[in-house]
Amino acid sequence: MQLEIVISGFGGQGALFAGQLLAYAGMDNDKHVTWIPSYGPEMRGGTANCTVVVSDDPIGSPLVRQPAAVIALNLPSVDKYEGLVKPGGLLIYNSSLVERPVYRSDLRVIAVPANDISQEETSAVTGDAGDPRLANVVMLGALVQATDVLPLEAIEAALAAHLPQRHMRWLEPNRIALRRGAALATPETA
Amino acid sequence: MAKELWKGNEAIAEAALRAGVEAYFGYPITPQTELLEYMAREIPKYPGRVFLQAESELAAVNMVYGAACAGVRVLSSSSSPGISLMTEGLSYIAGTEVPAVLVDIMRGGPGLGNIMPSQGDYFQMTKSLGHGDFHPIVLAPSTVQEAVDLTYGAFELAETYRTVVVILADGAIGQMMEPVVMPPARPVMTEEERADWALRGAKDRERRILTSLHMNAEGLERMNLGLQSKLARIQRNELRWQETMTDDAEVLMVAFGTAGRICSSVVQSARRAGLKVGLLRPISLWPFPEQRLLELAERVQQILVVEMNAGQMVLDVKAAVAGRAPVHFYGRLGGVVPLPDEISQQIDKLVSQPAGAGYKTGASNGFGHATVVPAGDARAEGRI
Numbered sequence: 001m002q003l004e005i006v007i008s009g010f011g012g013q014g015a016l017f018a019g020q021l022l023a024y025a026g027m028d029n030d031k032h033v034t035w036i037p038s039y040g041p042e043m044r045g046g047t048a049n050c051t052v053v054v055s056d057d058p059i060g061s062p063l064v065r066q067p068a069a070v071i072a073l074n075l076p077s078v079d080k081y082e083g084l085v086k087p088g089g090l091l092i093y094n095s096s097l098v099e100r101p102v103y104r105s106d107l108r109v110i111a112v113p114a115n116d117i118s119q120e121e122t123s124a125v126t127g128d129a130g131d132p133r134l135a136n137v138v139m140l141g142a143l144v145q146a147t148d149v150l151p152l153e154a155i156e157a158a159l160a161a162h163l164p165q166r167h168m169r170w171l172e173p174n175r176i177a178l179r180r181g182a183a184l185a186t187p188e189t190a
Numbered sequence: 191m192a193k194e195l196w197k198g199n200e201a202i203a204e205a206a207l208r209a210g211v212e213a214y215f216g217y218p219i220t221p222q223t224e225l226l227e228y229m230a231r232e233i234p235k236y237p238g239r240v241f242l243q244a245e246s247e248l249a250a251v252n253m254v255y256g257a258a259c260a261g262v263r264v265l266s267s268s269s270s271p272g273i274s275l276m277t278e279g280l281s282y283i284a285g286t287e288v289p290a291v292l293v294d295i296m297r298g299g300p301g302l303g304n305i306m307p308s309q310g311d312y313f314q315m316t317k318s319l320g321h322g323d324f325h326p327i328v329l330a331p332s333t334v335q336e337a338v339d340l341t342y343g344a345f346e347l348a349e350t351y352r353t354v355v356v357i358l359a360d361g362a363i364g365q366m367m368e369p370v371v372m373p374p375a376r377p378v379m380t381e382e383e384r385a386d387w388a389l390r391g392a393k394d395r396e397r398r399i400l401t402s403l404h405m406n407a408e409g410l411e412r413m414n415l416g417l418q419s420k421l422a423r424i425q426r427n428e429l430r431w432q433e434t435m436t437d438d439a440e441v442l443m444v445a446f447g448t449a450g451r452i453c454s455s456v457v458q459s460a461r462r463a464g465l466k467v468g469l470l471r472p473i474s475l476w477p478f479p480e481q482r483l484l485e486l487a488e489r490v491q492q493i494l495v496v497e498m499n500a501g502q503m504v505l506d507v508k509a510a511v512a513g514r515a516p517v518h519f520y521g522r523l524g525g526v527v528p529l530p531d532e533i534s535q536q537i538d539k540l541v542s543q544p545a546g547a548g549y550k551t552g553a554s555n556g557f558g559h560a561t562v563v564p565a566g567d568a569r570a571e572g573r574i
Contacts, residue, residue, distance in 0.1 A: 020195070020367065023195055023367060024195055027193055027195055027369045032369070033195070033368065033369060034366055034367070034368055035195070035366060035367040035368075036362060036365060036366040036367075037365060037366075039220075039221060039305070039361070039365050058454075059451075059455075060451050060452060060453070060454040060455030060456075060457075060458065060530070061451065061452040061455040061529065061530050062362065062366055062451075063362075063452075063527055063529060064529065064530070065529045065531055
């Protein structure tokens, strides 16, 4: 088994951290993993993406032309990667920010209102209007549920181990966000 | 030991600390800067060790020279343009025959180029790291784990031969994260363990002189002959490479570093398609595993060299195989990373025609057989 995943969004949306969570979870479940970021002159509000490969065997190329799965956190990411996903592959997009339809008919497409879900869950913590900080983890939940790459519990364990210490009060909201994303996807075999 | 997920640049820095590095001098440059940042943060936790961000690469390399003369385990790191600034000092270090370790996380060139992964410094590292007759030992990792292991061993190698050892990686290895098992931490060397040539203060002993200046021609020739005999010893003892499925290979790929690991994916897909493709991945670029290449060239039908440059190592491959097999070249430039599918297409081209038919000596651009970069490649826009 080898799965290549691209996670892409605006800088600040957590695309790179979501990829790291996946890589940590894969490593801790005895998979081979690579995580490689785009590292151009990036800035908040610019675009950021990473490629994660999770495999049962040693990984040669950490980059692929046609990823098996793409998480698109914003419209530019859908525009960029819709055409690149492997035929029959998976495209998960953030329907809170992307209003246009997906044109390709040969993909499994999952629309996840990740910002809306994040806003509800953060609002429950802060008591204010909430914010989109959990959107990346919502999307990751959908990815993990839709593929057999890793169990959801592996991501939860990676969250507990690698969420920065200063954000630990957000551990439980992250777990809830992960589960809510997963609830929007169906497993590959279903 | 448990596996941990490490970014290449930080993993190299940690490996050097565990190898007992006592001093780091450098200057920030992408895509290497995390290595320097890690040292800036971590070295102060080790009393007696030194981190210094110099005012330039030129200053940094001369600090390295000074520390090396004092018998101190010393490291610097940079990326391509910064390495160019260091070359004068590196030649002095080589001429003085003191040990130092240097990391080059290559980026696209020439000039300021860009910050994307490249292998354009092969010539500079293996042939011409400064004026005069010398070669550093050049080691090219293809994974973060290998970068750690080579860095950890580089200091002893440098001390054994009193030479410069270069860890030659690129922006992809520097920026990517992979699982790593870190080696155990060694203490820094004791005064008793210091080299007997080191300049530590001459109180109560004969003075020692370390210099690269030999005004007398015969004297300098003697020094050079000694240096050459040391380099010959390195060529005999320090060859490293890795082979994948070369036993029955009809097409042999030769690639190092990031290009090498990408070619290992190509071997797997080619074998699934029933093509007898193998890979030789040189790990030591100087010394170069030329004897082994010659042996393999006797029994393969074609050789394909893949590099992230315009064709540099391919010249060493051609020299090594001495016409025993046709040598083809595929390269991407400017920081574009070749992907497995485009390399597979090159393999398909080679096997779909009679052996040697595609080998036209007249088509050489002087750097090997240049393959025109396909226009309109989406990745040129910077997916990585």
